[in-house]
Amino acid sequence: MAENFSFKIKTKSNECYARIGELKTPHGTIETPVFMPVGTQATVKGLEPQEVEALGAQIILSNTYHLYMRPGEELVAKAGGLHEFMQWHKPILTDSGGFQVFSLASLRKITDEGVEFRSHLNGSKHFITPEKAIQIQNKLGSDIVMAFDECTTYGINYETARKAMERTLAWLERCYREQQNEKQMLFPIVQGNFYKDLRIQSLQKTIPFAKVGFSIGGLSVGEPKPLMYEMLDAMAPHYPENKARYLMGVGSPDCLIEGVIRGIDMFDCVLPTRIARNGTAFTSQGKVVIKNAKYKEDFTPLDPECHCPVCQKYTKAYIRHLMVAGEMLGAKLLTYHNLYYLTHLMEDIKQAIKENRLLAFRDEYFKKTGYDK
Numbered sequence: 001m002a003e004n005f006s007f008k009i010k011t012k013s014n015e016c017y018a019r020i021g022e023l024k025t026p027h028g029t030i031e032t033p034v035f036m037p038v039g040t041q042a043t044v045k046g047l048e049p050q051e052v053e054a055l056g057a058q059i060i061l062s063n064t065y066h067l068y069m070r071p072g073e074e075l076v077a078k079a080g081g082l083h084e085f086m087q088w089h090k091p092i093l094t095d096s097g098g099f100q101v102f103s104l105a106s107l108r109k110i111t112d113e114g115v116e117f118r119s120h121l122n123g124s125k126h127f128i129t130p131e132k133a134i135q136i137q138n139k140l141g142s143d144i145v146m147a148f149d150e151c152t153t154y155g156i157n158y159e160t161a162r163k164a165m166e167r168t169l170a171w172l173e174r175c176y177r178e179q180q181n182e183k184q185m186l187f188p189i190v191q192g193n194f195y196k197d198l199r200i201q202s203l204q205k206t207i208p209f210a211k212v213g214f215s216i217g218g219l220s221v222g223e224p225k226p227l228m229y230e231m232l233d234a235m236a237p238h239y240p241e242n243k244a245r246y247l248m249g250v251g252s253p254d255c256l257i258e259g260v261i262r263g264i265d266m267f268d269c270v271l272p273t274r275i276a277r278n279g280t281a282f283t284s285q286g287k288v289v290i291k292n293a294k295y296k297e298d299f300t301p302l303d304p305e306c307h308c309p310v311c312q313k314y315t316k317a318y319i320r321h322l323m324v325a326g327e328m329l330g331a332k333l334l335t336y337h338n339l340y341y342l343t344h345l346m347e348d349i350k351q352a353i354k355e356n357r358l359l360a361f362r363d364e365y366f367k368k369t370g371y372d373k
Contacts, residue, residue, distance in 0.1 A: 005024055039061065039088070055336060093143065133147075152164045158198075161191075247259050252269070
């Protein structure tokens with residue numbers, strides 16, 4: 001397994017916890033910090049894999065729960081695994097399905113053995129154990145597999161958070177024993193809700209299971225952003241230096257910058273693709289809500305500073321027309337632009353790290369875009 005996966009630091013910031021690293025996988029080496037587009041059901045919505053590669057994506061995420069529900073991991077395995085099935089030949093990370101299962105709320109029952117739940121598609125009953133979650137991901141054939149965890153909601157009490165954290169650790173041991181595929185790497189998940197002592201305890205007990213990297217789950221679940229930063233600040237001094245750190249479900253420009261400052265290497269989120277389908281674009285001048293009437297006769301690009309094909313070829317007026325008319329091309333163009341924007345924001349962040357000016361970059365960026373408001 002050692003020859004298939006590794007993580008090493010290339011550059012460290014002198015002013016904060018930020019760093020640039022290299023994460024080696026069987027399907028390619030990823031330069032971190034990195035934003036991972038989400039391809040929930042073996043597709044980044046609206047884009048072909050070659051388009052996702054062209055915009056600069058190094059790795060994508062797919063969802064174990066949704067692919068288990070349909071088309072099923074057996075079919076994906078018959079197709080040759082996710083890479084062959086969807087024709088994406090760079091690295092893939094699959095989450096364990098834990099977050100999706102726990103978000104079903106009224107449709108599931110948690111025990112120490114696993115989770116019983118009903119499908120959101122047809123109500124059929126299923127039972128996923130930590131071992132089952134790993135077995136599904138083995139058949140999907142992703143490069144990085146996630147441990148099965150209990151993700152808790154914002155606002156729960158200390159004792160409930162503690163029990164969920166301990167269950168996550170017990171499940172981690174079972175995932176670790178089950179994961180024997182040398183072409184896949186297990187990332188364990190740190191939990192602890194919004195209690196600093198639980199977060200640090202979870203981190204310290206999780207690290208021994210992290211061969212190459214680990215994840216931080218249970219943040220960005222509806223809490224105020226300053227509280228998320230507070231949790232990251234509490235954990236930062238306790239991170240092992242030589243492991244990749246993945247903050248799950250985070251993808252707004254401000255959180256990406258603040259996360260990197262606090263030592264995070266990897267991010268994913270459905271936000272850029274979801275808001276694109278609703279008509280919103282990230283730009284260097286702040287968010288553009290393209291359906292607004294003021295763009296009806298605006299023949300300028302979405303973002304005059306962006307070099308993506310969308311901004312080079314199309315105007316706000318045209319994209320607004322597409323969205324108002326319900327044409328699928330509008331959502332596709334905004335999706336491409338948003339993913340390009342975040343991918344290249346990460347490149348700007350890396351350059352700022354190299355030049356030891358990331359804190360100044362943050363301040364200038366927020367002043368210009370207003371994304372921290």
